[in-house]
Amino acid sequence: MSRAHGGPDAAGVPRWDFSTNSNACGPCPQAWRAVQASDASRYPDPGYTELRAALARLHGVAEERLVLGTGSSELIARLTAWVARGGGRRVWLPTPAYGDYAHAATQWRLTRVATPAEADLAWCCAPSSPRGVAEPTPWASLCQARVLALDRAYEPLRLSGSPPSPAQCDQAWQLWSPNKALGLTGVRGAYAIAPPGATAVAAELADMAASWPLGAHAVALLLAWTRADTQDWLHGSRAQLRAWKAGQTALLQSLGWTCLPSDTPYFCARPPRPLDGNALRRQGIKLRPTDNLGLGGHWRLSVQPPAAQAALHQALDPQP
Structure with a gap:
């Protein structure tokens, strides 16, 4: 593949x-200065205390709903692995779509199915890649999957159209990777927001990560992302x-x-x-x-x- x-x-x-x-238009000056000023000579706080609090404030969610990752692709792989470890065998993917959804599913031998209702895991990207439009599958249909993942990598770059509503987003795992929006794709760092009531699963996903998934530069990027300027x-x-x-x-x-x-x-x-x-x-x-x-x-x-x-x-x- x-x-x-x-x-x-x-x-x-x-x-x-x-x-x-x-x-x-990037790189974003505020984020670029923060990355350059970060101290790469030291380990970051293994609990990412400051970053988790800042991200929780930005999104108005409990810190327990946050899962940090080295990038959206790594979180795609980790969430797929969690579904497969729990007995999931079927995946629904949009067409066309980012290839890492299918790649992760292949590694865990998930079978692709025709409708989200048949799936243990369904993927949606809004706005989508490569088209940059809304997923045509109705939201109610997407939510019939046992686990729904909403990739929001391009939401900060939306130029038109309407995003999913807050109520809709709360029905899915949201994946955020701000490095594209900030023009700093060489800095790898992302996070997922669990649906309300899924904090136990969020803790399991966090435990599946290696120690210090984010380096100093990624921490600086994500902290800058939370700033008003x-x-x-x-x-x-x-x-x-x-x-x-x-x-x-x-x-x-x-x-x-x-x-x-x-x-x-x-x-x-x-x-x-x-x-x-x-x-x-x-x-x-x-x-x-x-x-x-x-x-x-x-x-x-x-x-x-x-x-x-x-x-x-x-x-x-x-x-x-």
Whole structure:
């Protein structure tokens, strides 16, 4: 099973990177300063006392509902393992979807089923990846699964549409990974919020982690995430991303691409003819193919600033 991802690859860091969903307005200055100032010469507090309290205040939940993880992918793997250890054998996955849901299910030999009602574990990402839209399966159907996991990695980058309601979110395990929204994807750190009444399960999931799952840099990132000035910066970045998105979609449409609608600063698009991604990569431009995400013939592009868009335009439609 492919573990392909956007961002740097064997050829190094792309000059113009449309392949990763990191906030193109970043890195967030407040978070970046906090990461740089963190003390990596010492272990963090093994109980993460300050961080857990700050995250609980941010979300208005009891600290006992929080589970810290090295990243959303690690939490996906850990939650899948917990379901399988408890006798779960069936999983429901949206299509298209982030590949790590299926990868974790495969490692634990979970059988994929056709409806959430048949599943011991169901996954939902809102907004979704790679499409950046709401999951079309009705919420009531999703909640028929024994365990429902809601991946909220892209909620902070939502540019339009409505998020699930608080009541809906309380029916699911919520996974948060703010590094994309803050433009600092190289710092790995995430957390899950258990549904009310699932604190015993949260404690079990916490016990399944290795000691010190978060290093000093991740602690600094997540603490910065809880600050009001960081959230103010994020709010301002969304306004900028909306403007850049309008320009980028108009550019591609002028070249004959079909751009699918999205609520996020990334979207999927089909070129008018097959695209040579390797040739683009040699020109310093990287896009994300979506074939291994369940959407053949399309490419996912994150919204980038005008200079990157100009480079993409030149590569796709070189003028004599």
